[in-house]
Amino acid sequence: MPSLKDLKNRIGSVKNTRKITKAMQMVAAAKLRRAQDAAEAARPYADRMAAVMAGLTANSAGSDTAPRLLAGTGSDQKHLLVVLTSERGLAGGFNSAIVKLARQHAEDLRGHGKDVTILTVGKKGREQLKRDYGQLFVNHVDLSEVKRVGYENARSIADDVLDRFEAGDFDVATLFYNRFESVISQVPTARQIIPAEVPEGEDAAAASSSYDYEPGEEAILTELLPRSVATQIFAALLENAASEQGARMTAMDNATRNAGDMIDKLTTEYNRSRQAAITKELIEIISGAEAL
Amino acid sequence: MADTMQFDLVSPERRLVSVPVREVRLPGTDGDLTAMPGHVPTIVTLRPGIVSVLAEGGAQSDFAVTGGFAEINADSVSLLAERGHPREDITQEIFNEMMQDAHRKKKAAQDKAEQHSAGEDIVTGAVKLLADMEALGTHIGLDPRQATIPD
Numbered sequence: 508m509p510s511l512k513d514l515k516n517r518i519g520s521v522k523n524t525r526k527i528t529k530a531m532q533m534v535a536a537a538k539l540r541r542a543q544d545a546a547e548a549a550r551p552y553a554d555r556m557a558a559v560m561a562g563l564t565a566n567s568a569g570s571d572t573a574p575r576l577l578a579g580t581g582s583d584q585k586h587l588l589v590v591l592t593s594e595r596g597l598a599g600g601f602n603s604a605i606v607k608l609a610r611q612h613a614e615d616l617r618g619h620g621k622d623v624t625i626l627t628v629g630k631k632g633r634e635q636l637k638r639d640y641g642q643l644f645v646n647h648v649d650l651s652e653v654k655r656v657g658y659e660n661a662r663s664i665a666d667d668v669l670d671r672f673e674a675g676d677f678d679v680a681t682l683f684y685n686r687f688e689s690v691i692s693q694v695p696t697a698r699q700i701i702p703a704e705v706p707e708g709e710d711a712a713a714a715s716s717s718y719d720y721e722p723g724e725e726a727i728l729t730e731l732l733p734r735s736v737a738t739q740i741f742a743a744l745l746e747n748a749a750s751e752q753g754a755r756m757t758a759m760d761n762a763t764r765n766a767g768d769m770i771d772k773l774t775t776e777y778n779r780s781r782q783a784a785i786t787k788e789l790i791e792i793i794s795g796a797e798a799l
Numbered sequence: 800m801a802d803t804m805q806f807d808l809v810s811p812e813r814r815l816v817s818v819p820v821r822e823v824r825l826p827g828t829d830g831d832l833t834a835m836p837g838h839v840p841t842i843v844t845l846r847p848g849i850v851s852v853l854a855e856g857g858a859q860s861d862f863a864v865t866g867g868f869a870e871i872n873a874d875s876v877s878l879l880a881e882r883g884h885p886r887e888d889i890t891q892e893i894f895n896e897m898m899q900d901a902h903r904k905k906k907a908a909q910d911k912a913e914q915h916s917a918g919e920d921i922v923t924g925a926v927k928l929l930a931d932m933e934a935l936g937t938h939i940g941l942d943p944r945q946a947t948i949p950d
Binding site: 559 | 840868870
């Protein structure tokens with residue numbers, strides 16, 4: 508049985524932990540707000556881009572002269588997985604969820620005899636994937652110095668990916684990130700960015716045919732496809748940032764509550780031992796007195 | 800027909816401007832054009848240049864953009880630019896940054912052409928972009944030669 512002093516120290520240390528997790532939760536809440544605002548502000552551009560792209564791709568998907576970014580290379584042998592994770596831990600299952608999904612994909616693809624390469628963004632994903640897939644890494648993007656993800660970050664990642672595509676390093680690129688559903692729910696998501704996905708349905712084609720294009724449709728498409736890749740990566744980065752803070756907030760809330768429970772339990776134990784000690788002393792005094 | 804339309808200038812990060820306007824003059828890749836209410840729905844790509852917006856009262860405001868594209872509808876114009884600044888906010892510093900970007904693109908294009916992984920046309924494109932940027936700078940009274948050219 509631990510001594511009273513030990514118990515007291517233990518309670519003190521758990522109390523300190525609770526203070527830290529509580530503070531982290533509040534910081535995450537503030538950062539979440541900011542991340543959500545940023546994601547909100549980026550929406551008009553992404554929506555417009557998506558709408559225009561939908562029309563254009565629906566029209567030229569079938570044609571022989573469609574750009575390679577849309578039509579693909581004609582093979583799907585080589586896959587690039589772009590795994591977006593965070594730079595910091597203590598965010599619950601945030602990073603593990605993405606890594607797990609990416610791992611699943613990688614295993615699946617390798618099971619089918621495909622070649623897989625991995626580009627990691629964020630330290631945490633890299634650490635987790637290193638042991639099994641270290642030899643498949645082609646690049647790592649470090650965002651630890653970046654306070655707020657900007658479009659520039661997304662564009663440099665996109666440029667890197669596009670260069671590799673042009674060099675023929677891969678045929679299909681898939682983005683892995685956490686989609687922000689709510690503070691308590693983030694959904695790990697895989698999204699194919701190259702070749703561009705063609706939206707289903709007649710609506711998109713109908714929407715685009717009402718437009719005049721200057722210069723021609725395909726010239727515009729060729730110019731917009733790389734931008735669209737950057738926009739999608741940017742959107743994923745923003746979603747990821749919001750998800751990270753949401754996950755951290757929930758994780759820290761749980762940690763704070765657990766610390767509270769633990770303190771209660773330890774305090775009960777402490778009081779019980781103290782009472783036991785007092786009773787024991789009393790018994791000693793009484794039996795001493797009776798012996799006289 | 801309404802005599803104004805909605806003008807939105809959006810960058811990837813946020814919406815920069817959203818006002819009702821009478822007309823918008825755009826620097827299209829194939830030549831300048833003016834959009835007024837009732838314009839036929841059009842999507843145009845832009846070269847670097849000045850976008851002039853005539854507000855309801857007739858006040859003109861100019862924005863410098865580094866390319867992008869515009870979606871023109873009968874009652875709205877949405878301009879999607881990677882970088883857009885009100886003309887009066889453009890300092891030599893911001894312009895230098897834009898110039899450096901253009902120089903970098905030209906360099907990258909030349910490298911690619913040298914390795915024969917791309918055709919000459921992307922170099923032509925990048926050189927044109929750079930020239931457009933220079934013209935933009937001269938137009939608003941900034942010196943394009945002040946930008947340090949990255950190696």
